[in-house]
Amino acid sequence: MAELQQAVAMVFAWDVLAVIVGASLFGLFIGAIPGLTATMATALLVPVTFFMEPLPAISAIVAATAMAIVAGDIPGALLRIPGTPASAAYTDEAYLMGRQGKIGQALGVNLACSVVGGIIGVGILAFFAPLVADFAIQFTSDEYFWLALLGLSCAVLVSGADALKGAISMVLGLLIAMVGMDSVSGQIRFIFGIPELMSGISILPVLIGLFAVAELLRRLPEIGRTSLPPAPHVAKPFNGVGRLMWQYKGGVARSGLLGTLIGALPGAGADIASWISYALSRKLSRTPEKFGTGHPEGLVAASSANNAALSGAYVPALVFGIPGDTITAIIIGVLMMKGVTPGPDVFTTDATLVNAIFLAFLIANLLLLPLGFLAVRGARHILSVPASVLYPLILLFCIVGAYATNNSMLDIWLMLGLGLIAYFMVENDFPIGPMILAVILGPVVESNFMRSMIKSNGELLVLFDRPIAAVLGSLAILVWLAIIGSSLWSARRARSSTVST
């Protein structure tokens, strides 16, 4: 209880609250602009958080991402262009509601459901994470090896239609993670005589390159064109929202739970959560035929789920140090740099900080309501910022951000180079998610494997000696079989369809 009181005192300091509001506004702006994602908002925020204490640093990211996901709904409903991928599942629905003159209602529902979904997610996170941690305290390097491998494998499995492309993207990530001194053996790998690479490629230039630079390159052709039509005016956003949500209260609760769960899976984040809960609510609906015609039921479900998923991703991140999505991959890096190592004992060693993070989550989600309202009102102005002003500004942010952590020019070149690689990957339908998770999880897999081998003098079967390790190991092998099976199946189907045409 004393910890909770301390946590409250920590969160309600003026600087933390100021950071939360500021980061929310930043997230709102990034999220509302089509193509700029919540992950990008995080990557751009990280350099700024270096100069903060741990709590405001994490709070900033929590607030910015929650707001970015919500703000992403706005251009979706107004212009039929999702602001972030997490809104893509229900963009059509919201837009069609707008065409029927219910634009205010559509956005109001988005906003209110996001708040409720977010709060459900935070509740689950705060309640379950310490329980999982209690269990995880018995994990040794054997269990961590399998868990991290499982995370990597799931990332490939859920990454998209083509598992092979996901796997290639993962292997590229592993390659990046290998550069520098191996933490276990002290071996120096792939540094090409550049001493700065000895401590490895820092995560920040990788993130900014993959998520911000690549996206800027993709949107380069838009510069100089007024690509966005003027947004319609929104009247009375909260009209009838309460009644609608009450009508679909079951859907809100179900999607909140489902979203949190999906968020907790490594590799699956807010975008997948919203697609799945949209599909599920259609399946369970009494009126499935109305879906896709401007019907609020799917909107309610999916916009609750994507914000819940944000919190869900923090469960494995805090308990195991294994990220649930790309945003928490960044969070783990930030925590480590602040001297806080995520892991089961973080709930005892840094209990106050963890509680404070949960509170910051809650506040950020509650702030969605007033700030989201503001965003709906101001959407016209945000959307009218010309690309030719915005993109150079973001590129400037990227360069300063990549440089600031290590004061290294090398990091800027790495960022630009990786951005270019990521651009070609995305253009050819390679998912980026597995790559970034591999950069984070690769060293975890490898170092824990090495530790187990040192302990057992190289006996491989020791990895199945402990019961939990054996279960996790079997699961990981099953996931690999599923990946191989699904790619064989799709290859065969592709071949038979070419034959028939």
Add this chain to the structure above:
Amino acid sequence: MTFPNKPLALSVGLLTAALSVGAAQADFPEKPIQLIVPWSAGGGTDAVARQLASGLEQELGQTVNVVNRTGGAGVVGHTAMTMADPNGYTLGLVTAEITTYRHIGTAPISYEDLSPIAMINLDSAAFNVSADSGWESLDAALEDIKANPNDYTVSGSSPGAAYHLAFAGFLNQQGIDPNTVALVPSEGAAPGLQELAADGVDFVFSSLPESESMRSSGRVDTLAVFADERLEAFPDIPTSEEVTGDPWAAGTWRGLVGPEGLPDDVVARLAEATQKVYESEDFQTFMANRGFGTAWRGPDAFGEFMAEADANNAEIIDKLGLAE
């Protein structure tokens, strides 16, 4: 938002240095000071450096810019400290690793290339075992290690880190070949302690604040701390000397240095200012909150301390076969 602009600061520094050749040092410092940190922003050493820098700014009346020069396990930053102009405007926060590089063979630099100013932090390494290990005392654990060579494992850092050397040196002092306890490398104390609680390894070395939460939750026992006397904050934990009779103080530490050949009056001025910061309530509270131990040594005592640590590490690194 300001970011330390290294090339600019450096060229301005060089220019001013060139202009002020021969000028009396009496007015030191006349311009901003750069404090090199060999580890990344946001880490423990960085936090100490930033706290020290903000204190020094008040004492010296000049801006003190913290510049993180990371890479190569601290080699890059430490090398930058040794190569700076000895005029007092480029200083560094040196860490225990400086007494290992030339012995391991990563870089030819050592404490001899630096002018010690003040040591401000010392974290003694402690000897932890799992609470259900059955070892109640350091004696019993040492006997078992002697009786069963190659049966036990230890964790808590990467090979050759200051705490690893403290632990291996202790075994060596007790007549045990440090190679008979295999090191399972970990990234810091927290994952090592977790392995310990889950029975993955037998021993973990860490600082006392680092193992405090595991100790208070009853998962880990600390048998001894490698210090000259018991730590004020942990009066129940004996020193290894109380058990073995042989003095052994080792761990990790941080201090303020300049490049070799820093003028004496500049060293004196900086040491005086650093001592004021060190004694301030702000600094002491900060160190206590972040779990860092405090220890004060002036320029001469700090120099002797580094020389002794350097000699100890030379022997242990050779025994462990860590030299490349």
